[in-house]
Amino acid sequence: MVGNPNVGKTALLNALTGGNFTVGNFPGVTVEKKEGKTRVDGREVIFVDLPGIYSFEASSIDEKIAMDYILNEKPDLILNVVSATNLERNLYLTLQLAEFDVPVIVVLNMVDEAEKRGFHVDSKRLSEILGVPVIATVAVRGKGIEELKKAILSGGAQLRVSVANLEDRIKLAEKIARSVVVSCEPAASIDDLLDEVFMDRHLGIPIFLSFMWMIFVFTYSVAEPLTTFLEELFNELSDALTAQNGWFFSLLGNGIVAGVGSVLVFVPNIAFLFIALSVLELSGYMPRAVYLLDGLMSRFGLNGRAIIPLILGFGCNVPAVMATRAIEDDRVRIATILVNPFMSCSARLPIYVLFAGLFFPQFGSAVIMSLYLIGIALALTSALVFRKYLLRGEAEFIMEMPSYIMPSLKDIWNMTWIRTKHFIQKAGTVILVMSVVLWFITSYPTGDVEGSYAAMLGKALQPIFAPLGWDWRLVLALISGFVAKEIVVATIGVLNVDVAAIMTPASAYAFMLFTLLYMPCLATVAAIRAEVGMKWTAFVIVYSFSLAYATALAAVGVGNWLSSI
């Protein structure tokens, strides 16, 4: 399946295979190929959904992935998914497919959207011109899928038209589009109506910030009763287990339940955050945010296309780093990767909820939002520095606006569940193992925490953090957080630290800032290394630690000064 970004390839894959791959409503959702299997008339068919591309010039990584796949894997058939809403631009890619010597079926998707905008595409005429079957579909509603399956079984055909020259290809795409697009009465456009306000020069940014604030209220305040319920449940379970004698019950109660439970209690916050982000992503609002912020981004040496990886970073930095593959310009891409860990991923949320709830109960949502905003501000400032001194050069981008749609509950659920499941799986794997390790190093060799291996390690490193006012247990939590940020909370749970007794609000805020910035987690480090190599990975580790230390120190200083006046 080959096509431009945001033409509905993943929705088509889901419609053909009954799968539940994550569908977005903005370009660049698919950055790696996805596979789905189904049986068509008794025959097994494997579909491969390639990243959305505009051409085969191989200037970006996703274009290279798509081209290498077709050249090396030699698929039986290419399903060229084109959007009926922008046929001319889509046909430019279609004409390039003639070079691959593989049968093609053109899937004319989103025909309903085209009609809403006042035009109709004559699929029969298009098929005659190209010499291949053209099937009209509305993938999100399953329309035209049965006809497409029949066409797949008949095998497609070689494209009749082929143009080697770039300018001639543009001209031919324009000519074909003109001959098959027929005007009709446009439906009243809700897109124009909403865009007039959402992209208003004066109101666009305040509206965007209002939505952001509502997301934090939803994530923090509305999810709170569920979080409290889970917290009480795990506390009861931990107490019941530790009441039994023996090392095994100590491991279960003080290690596994205290560690894993202290992370799992934040699943409602994570899920609520993902519900809100899914609604924004699926509705089509997100690319408008990209447009609104493009002017701002370009002042910091990035461009609007960097927004998508940065926003994905709120979920998890690993897919966000991979999403930078859609950025054509290498310097912008590297800068976006380097600053991505400053976008506050969902794994940091448990830390914020814990500390904000304890030290700033009245302003929890505002404190958490301030951390997200500081992360964004430091990411943009860092990008400016990198682009000015390390990664110089101009960069441009093109992005189209998808239509607004009312997200379906199924798509919201899929997107939320896939992301939340990732968080729960981590709790059942890496956090479980780390909880056992933490239990061991806090229980041995002496049996009490003060004389344990963990205390030795924490106390040895604590002097580095003494100016920030954190004791060795918090230092140990930060060290273990390098594996995965949720383990910071797990460590505090295993060590049974009464943070309210050993910290001031200023040092607690500094601690949250430090965990936001200090180092990407192990999985993100691995993703950065795979994308940009060891040199930049080492750089980002040293840079983020230095920035975190300086920022936390400044926060403690300002906090102490404020409390003294």
Next chain:
Amino acid sequence: MFLVFTLLTVLEVRTSPLNAFVLLTVAATYLKGGIVRRVSYEIVASLIASIFAFLELLVVGVSGEFSYALF
């Protein structure tokens, strides 16, 4: 509606400045709709206000603390 939401903004600002910011944005959207005489601004302002009201009702449902400048 502009005046109603401006009043709500003033009442809310001491309780929650960020809630007040949302209300001010709604008020400003209504105001611009009135100035440029476009119904789209009134529709979007009402949409944002409805989402925010629903959210605040959820908050009161789970915490018993209602704001939105009414209580």
